[in-house]
Amino acid sequence: MSENTLMFPPIEPYRHGMLEVDALHTLYWEECGNPDGQPVLFLHGGPGGGTSPTHRRFFDPAHYRIVLFDQRGAGKSTPLGEYRNNTTALLIEDIEKIRNMLGIEQWLVFGGSWGSTLALAYGEEHPDRCLGFVLRGIFLCTKAEVDWFVNGMNHFYPEVHQRFAEAIPHSERGNLLQAYVKRLFCDEPAIYKEAARNWSRYEGSCLFLEPQAQAIEDFESDEVSLGIGRLEAHYMLNGAFMDEDQLIKNIHKIRHLPAVIVQGRYDVICPPVSAYRLHQAWPTAKLHMIVNAGHAAMEPGIATELVRATEQFKTHGKFL
Numbered sequence: 001m002s003e004n005t006l007m008f009p010p011i012e013p014y015r016h017g018m019l020e021v022d023a024l025h026t027l028y029w030e031e032c033g034n035p036d037g038q039p040v041l042f043l044h045g046g047p048g049g050g051t052s053p054t055h056r057r058f059f060d061p062a063h064y065r066i067v068l069f070d071q072r073g074a075g076k077s078t079p080l081g082e083y084r085n086n087t088t089a090l091l092i093e094d095i096e097k098i099r100n101m102l103g104i105e106q107w108l109v110f111g112g113s114w115g116s117t118l119a120l121a122y123g124e125e126h127p128d129r130c131l132g133f134v135l136r137g138i139f140l141c142t143k144a145e146v147d148w149f150v151n152g153m154n155h156f157y158p159e160v161h162q163r164f165a166e167a168i169p170h171s172e173r174g175n176l177l178q179a180y181v182k183r184l185f186c187d188e189p190a191i192y193k194e195a196a197r198n199w200s201r202y203e204g205s206c207l208f209l210e211p212q213a214q215a216i217e218d219f220e221s222d223e224v225s226l227g228i229g230r231l232e233a234h235y236m237l238n239g240a241f242m243d244e245d246q247l248i249k250n251i252h253k254i255r256h257l258p259a260v261i262v263q264g265r266y267d268v269i270c271p272p273v274s275a276y277r278l279h280q281a282w283p284t285a286k287l288h289m290i291v292n293a294g295h296a297a298m299e300p301g302i303a304t305e306l307v308r309a310t311e312q313f314k315t316h317g318k319f320l
Helices: 053-058 088-102 114-125 143-150 158-166 170-184 189-204 213-220 222-237 272-281 300-316
Strands: 015-020 026-033 038-043 064-069 107-112 130-136 259-264 286-290
Touching: 015 088, 026 088, 038 053, 038 088, 038 114, 053 064, 053 300, 064 088, 088 114, 107 114, 107 300, 114 130, 130 300, 143 170, 143 222, 158 170, 158 189, 170 189, 170 222, 189 213, 189 222, 213 222, 259 272, 259 300, 272 286, 286 300
Parallel strands: 038 064, 038 107, 107 130, 130 259, 259 286
Antiparallel strands: 015 026, 026 064
């Protein structure tokens, strides 16, 4: 991270816990910042990516009551990588359970990548609970976006894609998503862990405008890769359990709310066309195209713009 990014200093949660949401899943959650402050919900990417201490730093801790949680199968939530009982509708229900548990009426919703998908889906289901949206690296989970991720990134990262594909026998490479699903969802740990590492390494290698060795190493770890590999494939295979282009079709439900879209111009994982489509459907949302950035939230230009957005909302209740 560049010293020039305007992020807030590291902080620790003042409260955290585990919330059992059904017989299979238990979620990790935490609160940071000002207990009496303006509530903001952070939604992590992936799916399966989990939260990190860095994610607390997009918000002024003197002003915001910062709520973070690890979605089903991700991070500190258990079981890690569990794809059963894991759908967008259930994640939305989980968000409402957390909101009710914490006694929050409304909150600012902040999400990047898959987090932007979930933020939009949640907002369209519960617009009365949202004060506004900070969205980054837009992913609408359309068939075209899924195909781009699995196959199209070959145009920019051919050597990375070749390694991703070569983990699959040649006879199965005609449908890489199905081939990975077959391995990721099998019962043999040695097979599904290797497939998850290969999948997660593929994504981690394409995150930044200038690839970061540490990011690739982190994405290869079992702690990260099992959630990323299994849950991304699960949601992509099922179109995020939504109708095709549902998020754009239902944007009228939240169009009255303030929003900002922060997008890396050279985002290969979630190409800018999705952010542009969202902005066309939601012209009152502010679109900031970061000219020297890829996908990651920690690209210096993206991180700075995200903090600027939370500061604008703190001061003005909208985005400028």
